[in-house]
Amino acid sequence: MGSLIGESDPFVKALRQISLLARCDATVLLSGETGTGKELAARAIHYLSARAGGPFIPVNCSALPETLLENELFGHTKGAYTDASLPQRGLIAEAESGTLFLDEIDGLSLTAQAKILRFLQEGEYRPLGGRQPLQADVRIVAATNANLVEKVKAGTFREDLYFRLYILSLSLPPLRERSEDIPLLAKYFLKKYCRRFRSDYKILSPAALMKLSSYAWPGNVRELEAVIQRAIVHSPVSLIQAEEIDLPHAENPPRRGYPFRTLKRRAIDTFEKSYLSQLLMTHRGNISRAAKEAGKDRRAFRRLMEKHGLIRQQFINAGQGDAQVI
Ligand SMILES: Nc1ncnc2c1ncn2[C@@H]1O[C@H](COP(=O)(O)OP(=O)(O)OP(=O)(O)O)[C@@H](O)[C@H]1O
Numbered sequence: 001m002g003s004l005i006g007e008s009d010p011f012v013k014a015l016r017q018i019s020l021l022a023r024c025d026a027t028v029l030l031s032g033e034t035g036t037g038k039e040l041a042a043r044a045i046h047y048l049s050a051r052a053g054g055p056f057i058p059v060n061c062s063a064l065p066e067t068l069l070e071n072e073l074f075g076h077t078k079g080a081y082t083d084a085s086l087p088q089r090g091l092i093a094e095a096e097s098g099t100l101f102l103d104e105i106d107g108l109s110l111t112a113q114a115k116i117l118r119f120l121q122e123g124e125y126r127p128l129g130g131r132q133p134l135q136a137d138v139r140i141v142a143a144t145n146a147n148l149v150e151k152v153k154a155g156t157f158r159e160d161l162y163f164r165l166y167i168l169s170l171s172l173p174p175l176r177e178r179s180e181d182i183p184l185l186a187k188y189f190l191k192k193y194c195r196r197f198r199s200d201y202k203i204l205s206p207a208a209l210m211k212l213s214s215y216a217w218p219g220n221v222r223e224l225e226a227v228i229q230r231a232i233v234h235s236p237v238s239l240i241q242a243e244e245i246d247l248p249h250a251e252n253p254p255r256r257g258y259p260f261r262t263l264k265r266r267a268i269d270t271f272e273k274s275y276l277s278q279l280l281m282t283h284r285g286n287i288s289r290a291a292k293e294a295g296k297d298r299r300a301f302r303r304l305m306e307k308h309g310l311i312r313q314q315f316i317n318a319g320q321g322d323a324q325v326i
Pocket residue numbers: 002003004005006032033034035036037038039040041145221222225
């Protein structure tokens with residue numbers, strides 16, 4: 001299972017929800033923009049739950065045409081249609097005693113939605129061509145990056161299924177709302193992919209980190225992961241420079257939906273924290289020297305450290321092991 005990395009308030013809240021949701025055996029709906037970690041969260045819920053010993057079966061509800069998907073989910077009986085010479089178990093049966101992850105649930109046809117609703121309510125489903133309902137002990141975790149309320153209004157998503165799913169729901173925050181996590185995630189991906197690509201260990205220059213921290217990340221964590229992979233490959237030396245951070249949408253207009261002041265405050269906070277951390281690392285926790293380089297007096301520097309929850313001790317061993325990255 002991949003690790004869920006992040007320590008910002010919105011992310012820690014989400015982590016807490018994940019462990020609560022794992023403890024009860026009810027249906028869950030995960031929402032959030034693309035790349036925010038919905039599948040990772042679904043796996044975490046499964047592996048932290050009493051069903052961890054059972055299978056975790058993911059299925060993308062938008063990837064297959066309607067009838068093929070129903071066939072996948074519910075299976076079919078012998079002779080259900082022309083090519084069905086043998087009966088076939090569906091994914092619901094495969095997921096017995098485990099978790100079925102219905103990704104992009106908004107892609108389910110109305111017929112499949114009705115069947116899933118019935119399964120959620122009665123614990124029963126019918127394979128294609130079958131007369132006898134079958135039972136399965138399966139927990140459903142669903143995910144969507146669509147606005148289901150809009151889909152309900154448009155008549156493409158059943159309202160009763162929506163309400164059934166909505167009871168336990170968790171929305172994963174987009175990366176731009178937890179930009180404090182960007183340095184941590186970047187470090188995690190650097191470590192992961194330097195190892196995987198058998199590359200020397202690389203670190204980010206302060207300007208490169210600044211570039212990452214001030215970007216809006218429409219593709220969220222997945223996009224950050226890809227950008228770090230590219231930077232590792234393209235950087236000729238171990239210090240990754242800002243120019244080697246390739247952001248396709250960097251020239252796009254600023255994030256929308258927030259007042260200018262909020263965005264400016266956030267960008268400044270992110271900058272301050274990473275700037276201070278970088279200086280403290282360079283000077284191995286020596287506040288006087290870090291303050292001097294910043295052109296600030298020691299007390300003002302300490303106040304800024306407190307504001308961002310930075311503790312001198314964290315930086316004393318910087319430069320040993322991997323603590324020096326970002
Ligand atoms: N908090 C996190 N810590 C570490 N890695 C993460 C985190 N969140 C997401 N990732 C990584 O980002 C990538 C995208 O995550 P995931 O597939 O779970 O997103 P998703 O919300 O399901 O996206 P989509 O809606 O596009 O399917 C994965 O490689 C995942 O491992």
